Amino acid sequence: MTLPSTFNRNSTADQVLEGKNLSGKIAMVTGANGGIGYETARSLAAAGAHVILGCRNSRLGEEALAKIRLAHPNAQVELVSLDLADPASIAACVESLSTRNDIPQLDILICNAGSMSTKYLLTDQGIERTVAVCHLGHFILTKGLLDTILKAPAPRIVMVSSESHRYPLRLNFDNLLVAKKQNRITAFNAYGQAKLCNALMALELQQRYGSQGLTACAVHPGALVTTGFGRESWLTQALFTLASPLTKTPHQGAATSVLFATHDNAEDIAGGYFSHCRTARCSAEAGNKDVAKKLWDFSEHHLHNYANV
Ligand SMILES: NC(=O)c1ccc[n+]([C@@H]2O[C@H](COP(=O)([O-])OP(=O)(O)OC[C@H]3O[C@@H](n4cnc5c(N)ncnc54)[C@H](OP(=O)(O)O)[C@@H]3O)[C@@H](O)[C@H]2O)c1
Numbered sequence: 192m193t194l195p196s197t198f199n200r201n202s203t204a205d206q207v208l209e210g211k212n213l214s215g216k217i218a219m220v221t222g223a224n225g226g227i228g229y230e231t232a233r234s235l236a237a238a239g240a241h242v243i244l245g246c247r248n249s250r251l252g253e254e255a256l257a258k259i260r261l262a263h264p265n266a267q268v269e270l271v272s273l274d275l276a277d278p279a280s281i282a283a284c285v286e287s288l289s290t291r292n293d294i295p296q297l298d299i300l301i302c303n304a305g306s307m308s309t310k311y312l313l314t315d316q317g318i319e320r321t322v323a324v325c326h327l328g329h330f331i332l333t334k335g336l337l338d339t340i341l342k343a344p345a346p347r348i349v350m351v352s353s354e355s356h357r358y359p360l361r362l363n364f365d366n367l368l369v370a371k372k373q374n375r376i377t378a379f380n381a382y383g384q385a386k387l388c389n390a391l392m393a394l395e396l397q398q399r400y401g402s403q404g405l406t407a408c409a410v411h412p413g414a415l416v417t418t419g420f421g422r423e424s425w426l427t428q429a430l431f432t433l434a435s436p437l438t439k440t441p442h443q444g445a446a447t448s449v450l451f452a453t454h455d456n457a458e459d460i461a462g463g464y465f466s467h468c469r470t471a472r473c474s475a476e477a478g479n480k481d482v483a484k485k486l487w488d489f490s491e492h493h494l495h496n497y498a499n500v
Pocket residue numbers: 221222223224225226227228245246247248251273274275276277302303304305306324351352353354411412413414415416417418419420421
């Protein structure tokens with residue numbers, strides 16, 4: 192699948208959306224208070240979509256809403272509380288959105304939120320935090336919203352993955368959820384597993400729900416986008432500083448997400464992996480349909496122990 196795209200690594204989200212009228216569309220962006228997610232939400236709202244910002248910190252979320260409204264006074268934006276590390280918060284978010292008469296359908300879901308802790312951290316449910324936020328939280332959210340998503344005429348789900356999905360070479364199901372410290376699972380390893388899960392989830396969403404009109408894909412926003420990402424550690428800070436000539440702005444980082452959330456021809460993108468606004472080749476593991484199905488079944492099975500969703 193090769194997408195003819197006039198856009199490239201330097202394109203911005205506003206350039207990608209220029210001339211598009213998204214009024215009537217309802218979109219949700221997770222992790223939308225800062226970084227790539229903020230620019231994703233802002234640009235979609237600027238193009239006329241009603242955008243729901245899923246944020247865990249209400250003060251930062253309100254600040255993001257205010258900034259968008261200041262830049263685009265007609266923007267239809269709202270905030271929903273969402274902590275992807277907390278199954279109760281995800282369930283409350285799903286409940287609040289799926290019972291709203293003014294949200295009859297969700298046209299676009301962009302699973303953007305992510306974190307990479309350099310410390311070994313577990314959630315209250317005992318799940319390694321990076322995998323909980325990036326994969327399991329998005330899995331629960333997406334499953335919970337699926338009925339509302341499938342009511343849209345041409346629904347789209349974009350999983351924000353990363354080139355880090357290439358490491359490790361294989362998804363380690365035995366150690367995926369707890370990433371045991373004694374097995375020397377490093378932060379980068381857990382992050383790689385989580386981003387591999389994002390790509391596999393897009394593939395399986397397409398397999399399962401493509402026949403019902405859903406289009407799903409995974410994107411890499413660009414490496415070392417100048418956001419708050421990974422800034423808690425001196426090591427990643429140093430890496431970002433060294434690589435600064437190669438970095439992208441968040442506005443550029445959001446371009447690939449919004450391009451594939453709104454590209455007219457769904458066939459071009461179904462189940463694909465995209466980087467810098469172009470078709471890209473994902474790893475063999477990320478493109479393996481058997482592994483994608485296994486991850487879905489694994490995640491679903493695990494939910495019984497994790498949350499009543
Ligand atoms: N930056 C890069 O170079 C790069 C490269 C490849 C892929 N990516 C991917 O791009 C996506 C966006 O990253 P970014 O660079 O924009 O990072 P960022 O500036 O750190 O933003 C991450 C967003 O995710 C939110 N988030 C973190 N934990 C959450 C939780 N438990 N529940 C809900 N939201 C949570 C953050 O909220 P708080 O503000 O409350 O923490 C923030 O809004 C991530 O999925 C990342 O893996 C980034």
